[in-house]
Amino acid sequence: MSESQAAKTQLRVGLFVTCLVDLFRPTVGFAAVKLLEDAGCKVIVPKQTCCGQPAFNSGDRADAQAIARRNMETFAGCDYVVAPSGSCAGMLARHYPELFADEPDMAIKAVAFSAKCRELTSFLVDTLGVTSVAARFSGVAVYHDSCSGLRELGVRDQPRKLLASVEGLSLVELDEADVCCGFGGTFAVKYGELSDAIVARKSDKIVATGADTLLAGDLGCLMNMAGKLQRQGRAVKARHVAEVLAGMTDEPAIGEPAEDEAK
Structure with missing residues (x-):
């Protein structure tokens, strides 16, 4: 194993499965796990919930915030959070900080969390160099x-x-x-x-x-x-x-x- 592969092995990657994959196409989740493991990552798939996008897009800020807090806690021990979905990854990586713009302490946590969220193919190519x-x-x-x-x-x-x-x-x-x-x-x-x-x-x-x-x-x-x-x-x-x-x-x-x- 090369030095770069050894370094990747140390990465704890949390797989954000997404609601649609979980309910309609689990094969996508298994494929994502295979791709990440083949790239040398340790994949973590914790018990999880929605990314919060439906609530966020519908103007339900309170529920969107509650979901975001739960996800940030769930994936706290992961180096990266990867989703086989540009939509869900976009919510995690771009919109969580918006939800807590009026809460300084939570805003800092949201920014840090969002910084480690990636879409699957982007993570493989841009972050891991596959x-x-x-x-x-x-x-x-x-x-x-x-x-x-x-x-x-x-x-x-x-x-x-x-x-x-x-x-x-x-x-x-x-x-x-x-x-x-x-x-x-x-x-x-x-x-x-x-x-x-x-x-x-x-x-x-x-x-x-x-x-x-x-x-x-x-x-x-x-x-x-x-x-x-x-x-x-x-x-x-x-x-x-x-x-x-x-x-x-x-x-x-x-x-x-x-x-x-x-x-």
């Missing part, structure tokens, strides 16, 4: 840049750099890859018709590439786009980028029933 993965995936894929990951955290080149090392994968660029898919968390609930119009445009762009697989780093975006593609009868399959990078693609694509459910 340049390739040992994975294989046959197909042509497009990558959608989620709004929070791209605009709040600058996550764009990192997943593409790692995907370029996946054997058998051909990555093509998606026109308007940086345009919202229409999910936006509670936005899709409050403005259903507008959300549907946005994701319909995204679906057309995806199909126009000729790709057979849609990748992204946020499960909410993927579920929204996968749902639209399936309702339209289109054959493009959706997967979280972590699953492909970790070589964990035996599970059905997002939104597809398992074999026993399909019978």
Whole structure:
């Protein structure tokens, strides 16, 4: 083991699983653990809760603060906190300090906590210096840049750099890859018709590439786009980028029933 690998082994990385991964796509969490362990990290997965974004975006400051306090306590012993989601990572890394702007002592703790929070592919590439993965995936894929990951955290080149090392994968660029898919968390609930119009445009762009697989780093975006593609009868399959990078693609694509459910 090299000196740099030995140094990484000392890192205690707390995995912030996210609500959607926990409830709808646990495979993403397992893939994240594999990627982090392969990079030499000691992964900690404590009992946890929501990042607080729904409450924060809805103006419920009191509950958002309570959730933030709990998360800061939960991950206090970790060197880094990593989430397989630009949206949740953005909440942890950018908005916790805002919640405690009027509480000097808590603000200091929030700033320190936020400074150690990362999105998964950004952490692997920018913090650990990972340049390739040992994975294989046959197909042509497009990558959608989620709004929070791209605009709040600058996550764009990192997943593409790692995907370029996946054997058998051909990555093509998606026109308007940086345009919202229409999910936006509670936005899709409050403005259903507008959300549907946005994701319909995204679906057309995806199909126009000729790709057979849609990748992204946020499960909410993927579920929204996968749902639209399936309702339209289109054959493009959706997967979280972590699953492909970790070589964990035996599970059905997002939104597809398992074999026993399909019978």
